[in-house]
Amino acid sequence: xxxxxxxxxxxxxxxxxxxxxxxxxxxxxxxxxxxxxxxxxxxxxxxxxxxxxxxxxxxxxxxxxxxxxxxxxxxxxxxxxxxxxxxxxxxxxxxxxxxxxxxxxxxxxxxxxxxxxxxxxxxxxxxxxxxxxxxxxxxxxxxxxxxxxxxxxxxxxxxxxxxxxxxxxxxxxxxxxxxxxxxxxxxxxxxxxxxxxxxxxxxxxxxxxxxxxxxxxxxxxxxxxxxxxxxxxxxxxxxxxxxxxxxxxxxxxxxxxxxxxxxxxxxxxxxxxxxxxxxxxxxxxxxxxxxxxxxxxxxxxxxxxxxxxxxxxxxxxxxxxxxxxxxxxxxxxxxxxxxxxxxxxxxxxxxxxxxxxxxxxxxxxxxxxxxxxxxxxxxxxxxxxxxxxxxxxxxxxxxxxxxxxxxxxxxxxxxxxxxxxxxxxxx
Amino acid sequence: xxxxxxxxxxxxxxxxxxxxxxxxxxxxxxxxxxxxxxxxxxxxxxxxxxxxxxxxxxxxxxxxxxxxxxxxxxxxxxxxxxxxxxxxxxxxxxxxxxxxxxxxxxxxxxxxxxxxxxxxxxxxxxxxxxxxxxxxxxxxxxxxxxxxxxxxxxxxxxxxxxxxxxxxxxxxxxxxxxxxxxxxxxxxxxxxxxxxxxxxxxxxxxxxxxxxxxxxxxxxxxxxxxxxxxxxxxxxxxxxxxxxxxxxxxxxxxxxxxxxxxxxxxxxxxxxxxxxxxxxxxxxxxxxxxxxxxxxxxxxxxxxxxxxxxxxxxxxxxxxxxx
Numbered sequence: 001x002x003x004x005x006x007x008x009x010x011x012x013x014x015x016x017x018x019x020x021x022x023x024x025x026x027x028x029x030x031x032x033x034x035x036x037x038x039x040x041x042x043x044x045x046x047x048x049x050x051x052x053x054x055x056x057x058x059x060x061x062x063x064x065x066x067x068x069x070x071x072x073x074x075x076x077x078x079x080x081x082x083x084x085x086x087x088x089x090x091x092x093x094x095x096x097x098x099x100x101x102x103x104x105x106x107x108x109x110x111x112x113x114x115x116x117x118x119x120x121x122x123x124x125x126x127x128x129x130x131x132x133x134x135x136x137x138x139x140x141x142x143x144x145x146x147x148x149x150x151x152x153x154x155x156x157x158x159x160x161x162x163x164x165x166x167x168x169x170x171x172x173x174x175x176x177x178x179x180x181x182x183x184x185x186x187x188x189x190x191x192x193x194x195x196x197x198x199x200x201x202x203x204x205x206x207x208x209x210x211x212x213x214x215x216x217x218x219x220x221x222x223x224x225x226x227x228x229x230x231x232x233x234x235x236x237x238x239x240x241x242x243x244x245x246x247x248x249x250x251x252x253x254x255x256x257x258x259x260x261x262x263x264x265x266x267x268x269x270x271x272x273x274x275x276x277x278x279x280x281x282x283x284x285x286x287x288x289x290x291x292x293x294x295x296x297x298x299x300x301x302x303x304x305x306x307x308x309x310x311x312x313x314x315x316x317x318x319x320x321x322x323x324x325x326x327x328x329x330x331x332x333x334x335x336x337x338x339x340x341x342x343x344x345x346x347x348x349x350x351x352x353x354x355x356x357x358x359x360x361x362x363x364x365x366x367x368x369x370x371x372x373x374x375x376x377x378x379x380x381x382x383x384x385x386x387x388x389x390x391x392x393x394x395x396x397x398x399x400x401x402x403x404x405x406x407x408x409x410x411x412x413x414x415x416x417x418x419x420x421x422x423x424x425x426x427x
Numbered sequence: 428x429x430x431x432x433x434x435x436x437x438x439x440x441x442x443x444x445x446x447x448x449x450x451x452x453x454x455x456x457x458x459x460x461x462x463x464x465x466x467x468x469x470x471x472x473x474x475x476x477x478x479x480x481x482x483x484x485x486x487x488x489x490x491x492x493x494x495x496x497x498x499x500x501x502x503x504x505x506x507x508x509x510x511x512x513x514x515x516x517x518x519x520x521x522x523x524x525x526x527x528x529x530x531x532x533x534x535x536x537x538x539x540x541x542x543x544x545x546x547x548x549x550x551x552x553x554x555x556x557x558x559x560x561x562x563x564x565x566x567x568x569x570x571x572x573x574x575x576x577x578x579x580x581x582x583x584x585x586x587x588x589x590x591x592x593x594x595x596x597x598x599x600x601x602x603x604x605x606x607x608x609x610x611x612x613x614x615x616x617x618x619x620x621x622x623x624x625x626x627x628x629x630x631x632x633x634x635x636x637x638x639x640x641x642x643x644x645x646x647x648x649x650x651x652x653x654x655x656x657x658x659x660x661x662x663x664x665x666x667x668x669x670x671x672x673x674x675x676x677x678x679x680x681x682x683x684x685x686x687x688x689x690x691x692x693x694x695x696x697x698x699x700x701x702x703x704x705x706x707x708x709x710x711x712x713x714x715x716x717x718x719x720x721x722x723x724x725x726x727x728x729x730x731x732x733x734x735x736x737x738x739x740x741x742x743x744x745x746x747x748x749x750x
Contacts, residue, residue, distance in 0.1 A: 071744055083742070105631055197627055197628050198626045198632075201626040201627075201628045201631075203544065203565060204544075204563050204566070205544070205564070207626075238511075274543070274548060318520070319521060320521055320540065320542030320543075320544055320548055321542060321543060321544045330693070
């Protein structure tokens with residue numbers, strides 16, 4: 001299917017092998033064949049000059065909304081998979097809060113086949129925890145896993161019934177998948193549209209307190225501890241949430257967690273002027289929360305960077321703040337923002353970033369890739385760490401443009417995305 | 428006259444971003460306009476030829492009528508749109524509403540909307556002047572201005588006065604406009620009400636927070652008593668209206684224990700026997716109806732200034748000239 005590719009002379013950075021040196025990477029028949037110095041490729045090999053570029057195991061985003069089926073005016077599996085490839089991602093995990101929701105094996109099969117048809121980044125389906133995301137009874141988790149689901153979640157909504165969450169954690173143990181939760185106590189946050197604090201008070205917008213997220217994180221940690229199940233906490237945004245996860249990990253609780261680029265970079269001040277492109281759930285929070293999320297990513301409390309890519313049509317965002325939907329797109333800006341603001345500001349180093357965007361996502365969700373070890377799948381990202389560019393939402397491959405980062409000048413850009421030994425994106 | 432630069436900028440979205448000087452200019456400009464409403468023929472040609480749309484997405488009688496009188500007494504042509512009878516109820520978006528109004532070449536829009544930020548949203552998208560007649564919980568700037576004008580009329584000043592806003596601060600655009608305006612004019616401001624109706628971080632705006640109405644009465648020179656909406660009780664913020672009246676209601680018995688006579692304001696409409704007792708509302712220190720009268724003058728001043736009128740020329744303008 002793929003032939004031979006030689007990635008010549010790049011800085012090969014693979015934390016899974018503790019490798020950070022100038023090397024050639026030789027990909028043969030969809031697998032990593034060899035990593036070495038001045039390799040001699042076969043005559044039929046496609047040679048890509050990677051001088052001054054960084055070569056890493058393919059980036060993986062475990063939290064994206066591709067909107068298909070049901071909201072194809074916002075995104076489709078094809079446009080989302082292409083946006084992912086353009087952002088340097090070789091794989092994404094598609095959330096099941098579509099219309100209808102992905103809560104049975106047939107729907108999982110649809111996502112798998114559409115993802116293959118897209119021929120860009122790999123698209124892994126995530127199934128619902130509960131039938132119809134209604135939080136009442138378990139969906140067909142076993143059959144969905146057989147059909148290709150790599151995790152379950154009711155994302156977009158939390159599982160409010162703690163008894164059901166316990167069952168989900170216990171039942172999923174048989175399949176080795178994580179149960180991902182959107183931690184939010186709706187009783188505390190239900191009416192809110194942004195972070196609760198001085199900014200929400202000034203703007204006259206109903207707020208969501210940190211406690212809404214914290215109580216739910218605490219609950220999920222307790223249930224994971226009780227059941228021995230694997231909890232994956234999505235888009236963690238609070239300082240106390242990070243600290244509780246840190247302590248739970250120290251106790252041996254099987255927990256993994258995400259940080260999003262927007263929660264790592266922006267505070268609720270970004271909402272100023274009622275900017276709907278800064279409206280998402282959980283909301284942008286305080287300076288102290290941003291600092292804690294950064295520290296959590298740096299020390300590994302938060303395992304992965306995930307974008308929570310949430311496309312919305314401009315008509316929907318062009319509205320009064322309380323009428324606009326939650327969510328921002330992230331696939332085409334994540335790598336550059338992380339390089340510019342996290343690595344550039346010395347919060348984490350480059351190997352740690354690759355770990356959080358490739359190795360850990362593969363480990364946590366049990367996916368292919370996350371390593372360039374010979375014999376592994378040839379999913380590779382090549383990026384230019386020095387390329388400066390300005391974020392222009394109109395140029396996105398995604399169908400939607402809802403980003404708070406439009407107009408930002410950033411440094412670092414994907415040059416080549418290779419999936420299964422096939423170049424799916426080149427710039 | 429649209430070519431002239433307004434001392435307020437293009438719009439009046441809120442008091443938070445105005446300077447004390449701008450607020451003083453509005454209050455001073457309102458003074459000469461008060462007299463127009465006392466004339467036998469209540470009309471001056473200041474806004475002759477101007478088209479103003481009063482766009483009300485939420486029910487309002489007092490504010491809408493007050494704006495309409497202000498506009499008509501300045502000779503503007505006005506159209507009233509109520510959401511229930513407009514294409515908004517047919518699903519038209521706010522941005523389409525704005526574009527359609529613009530296409531009709533109007534000069535000003537006075538808008539009330541249930542969403543915080545809606546006035547700013549409209550102001551950013553059309554070149555006409557936008558006046559916020561209340562947006563969600565955010566601001567109601569002309570109410571804040573008329574409250575300040577009324578206090579200044581009766582107390583002779585704002586600087587150094589102690590004003591306490593009592594009631595549902597969380598959901599109140601009137602409270603926010605009062606807080607921003609009064610602080611800029613040098614008043615000390617406190618808020619008082621059940622903690623469930625005080626928003627997070629309110630103290631960081633520079634106001635005192637009092638939980639007992641008795642403390643508010645001891646502290647203040649002026650009480651601005653807010654309406655307690657029935658929905659707040661239904662949503663569980665307070666257990667009952669009767670209990671609210673017992674604990675936070677402004678009554679004569681409580682006022683008798685004050686160290687001085689307190690000026691009593693209420694933005695209306697009142698729930699007599701809930702947040703305020705009738706003998707207080709109708710009593711000698713109540714200036715609630717003066718607020719209503721001043722509302723027309725303040726709105727005239729805002730319309731005049733946004734149309735490019737200069738504060739020092741207001742007296743001459745109302746004698747017959749245009750702004």
